[in-house]
Amino acid sequence: MTERVRVTETLDIDLDAGRWTCNRCGHDVGDAEQSYKEGLLVAERDPEEVHPRRAPEDSAYSFAPDPEWCRVLEFYCPGCAVLVEVEYLPPGHPITRDLVFDLTSLRAAAAR
Numbered sequence: 001m002t003e004r005v006r007v008t009e010t011l012d013i014d015l016d017a018g019r020w021t022c023n024r025c026g027h028d029v030g031d032a033e034q035s036y037k038e039g040l041l042v043a044e045r046d047p048e049e050v051h052p053r054r055a056p057e058d059s060a061y062s063f064a065p066d067p068e069w070c071r072v073l074e075f076y077c078p079g080c081a082v083l084v085e086v087e088y089l090p091p092g093h094p095i096t097r098d099l100v101f102d103l104t105s106l107r108a109a110a111a112r
């Protein structure tokens, strides 16, 4: 039996295999020593599409992030298309690595 640890609402780590796994469909998302985002589908969205205008068209303000200064990246599981993560970054900024685990310690904690 494989030992899985829940990491986020949609991601587990399979401790035996050392792999990220979608906990909705079981899709192998990639090496748990690397960023899970490398194993996901990514969609770049227009901030004004994600945050519809809340002010009149002639207003200087829309309450949406300025697309010149912000991009919205959505990460989806290739197996079941569940939304795993959303990231707001300045254009040109590399995708962040937000989860890093010591798998040896996780395995030791799971064995207790």
Ligand SMILES: [Zn+2]
Pocket: 022, 023, 024, 025, 026, 027, 077, 078, 079, 080, 081, 082
């Ligand atoms: Zn999935």
